[in-house]
Amino acid sequence: xxxHLDAARGYIDRGWSILPMRMxxxxxxxxxxxxxxxxxxxxxIYRWFRRTDYGVGVIFGRVSGGLxxxxxxxxxxxxxxxxxxxxxxxxxxxxxxxxGFHVYCRAWPxxxxxxxxxxxxxxxxxxxxxxxxxxxxxxxxxSVLPPSTHPSGHVYGWSVPLPDGDLPTIDxxxxxxxxxxxxxxxxxxxxxxxxxxxxxxxxSNRVEEKEVALGARSTPGIAPSLALTVERAIEDSLPTRPxxxxxxxxxxxxxxxxxxxxxxxxxxxLRSYVEAWHRRAVPIIGTKPFEETWIDFLKAWxxxxxxxxxxVLTVAFGRACSAGVPALAxxxxxxxxxxxxxxxxxLQRIAGDGPFFLSCxxxxxxxxxxxxxxxxxxxxxxxxxxxxxxxxxxxxxxxxSEFRYLAP
Numbered sequence: 001x002x003x004h005l006d007a008a009r010g011y012i013d014r015g016w017s018i019l020p021m022r023m024x025x026x027x028x029x030x031x032x033x034x035x036x037x038x039x040x041x042x043x044x045i046y047r048w049f050r051r052t053d054y055g056v057g058v059i060f061g062r063v064s065g066g067l068x069x070x071x072x073x074x075x076x077x078x079x080x081x082x083x084x085x086x087x088x089x090x091x092x093x094x095x096x097x098x099x100g101f102h103v104y105c106r107a108w109p110x111x112x113x114x115x116x117x118x119x120x121x122x123x124x125x126x127x128x129x130x131x132x133x134x135x136x137x138x139x140x141x142x143s144v145l146p147p148s149t150h151p152s153g154h155v156y157g158w159s160v161p162l163p164d165g166d167l168p169t170i171d172x173x174x175x176x177x178x179x180x181x182x183x184x185x186x187x188x189x190x191x192x193x194x195x196x197x198x199x200x201x202x203x204s205n206r207v208e209e210k211e212v213a214l215g216a217r218s219t220p221g222i223a224p225s226l227a228l229t230v231e232r233a234i235e236d237s238l239p240t241r242p243x244x245x246x247x248x249x250x251x252x253x254x255x256x257x258x259x260x261x262x263x264x265x266x267x268x269x270l271r272s273y274v275e276a277w278h279r280r281a282v283p284i285i286g287t288k289p290f291e292e293t294w295i296d297f298l299k300a301w302x303x304x305x306x307x308x309x310x311x312v313l314t315v316a317f318g319r320a321c322s323a324g325v326p327a328l329a330x331x332x333x334x335x336x337x338x339x340x341x342x343x344x345x346x347l348q349r350i351a352g353d354g355p356f357f358l359s360c361x362x363x364x365x366x367x368x369x370x371x372x373x374x375x376x377x378x379x380x381x382x383x384x385x386x387x388x389x390x391x392x393x394x395x396x397x398x399x400x401s402e403f404r405y406l407a408p
Contacts, residue, residue, distance in 0.1 A: 021055035
């Protein structure tokens, strides 16, 4: 049996911000505001969980890599959702609670904002209460993780296990987690007051009017017309603990590439933005000299293939989650393979008569598995005649493989 200290350390390794929980009340033992911004140190985790009976809690939102959960307090409601979304329900890590299930994922920040808007909770913090549970995403949310024990004696456990890699990133508004009737009936949301879209595309380069009205933190050296957009890119790529600098400098480059007015700029024009990021990151990162961060950014800017929230993969994966499994559902036992086939089907629909691009690394990131496992599944689909390999990718040129989807 995994003890609470080992479990907490495992969650920390995933980049999650962990809390000790007093299970009789299901509340944090400590004041937890600081841990919404920074993950606890290993020494703190050791002090919290060594020789204690505290439960293990997690904070949702940016500090935990965009972690979110849909809490189904009614088990029947979960099973109805799972029947409608079998591929997704078999892929997203799920905790069996005393009454129901908690479904975990990573969420696009924009989909968190949109979900709160649709559910009459825009600008608020904490869990969003629904008829049959809660939606926990963004600021001010926490929950209990396995192997914590409920006061009734029920031990929380993963009914759908955690993947080896990152959790899939999804659009909360497009996976059936809630419906219009879950929203308050005070006029804040009504279906005819919204624009229907088949899939909510990531909009990281847009700024809501409310944010403009509230104002943004000033970022020196950034033109006023770009300040809010660049501010968002900087905020969402700041490190939470040492050892993240190199990875998040690349993430900063991806997010700046998603700003249309910056996408084609030479890297030397972006120095002031990187300096602004570095000023905020330097108290946390281990490598202090700005020159090292600047060198990494110069390389990252040239190597970014997929700007943050890039349309094709994001939209195709969302449609695959929404449309259900392809007609070949009886041919495979693993739901991830069916979801991969669905992704390829949607990529082919977008590409029309031509081939589509897909790398095993991108596929693995979407499915929450390693690129090696994704490559094996792509090979299987090709061998079974579901896919045709048109052109093999090249790691040296960073070119993804080209495929055609052949199944119905």
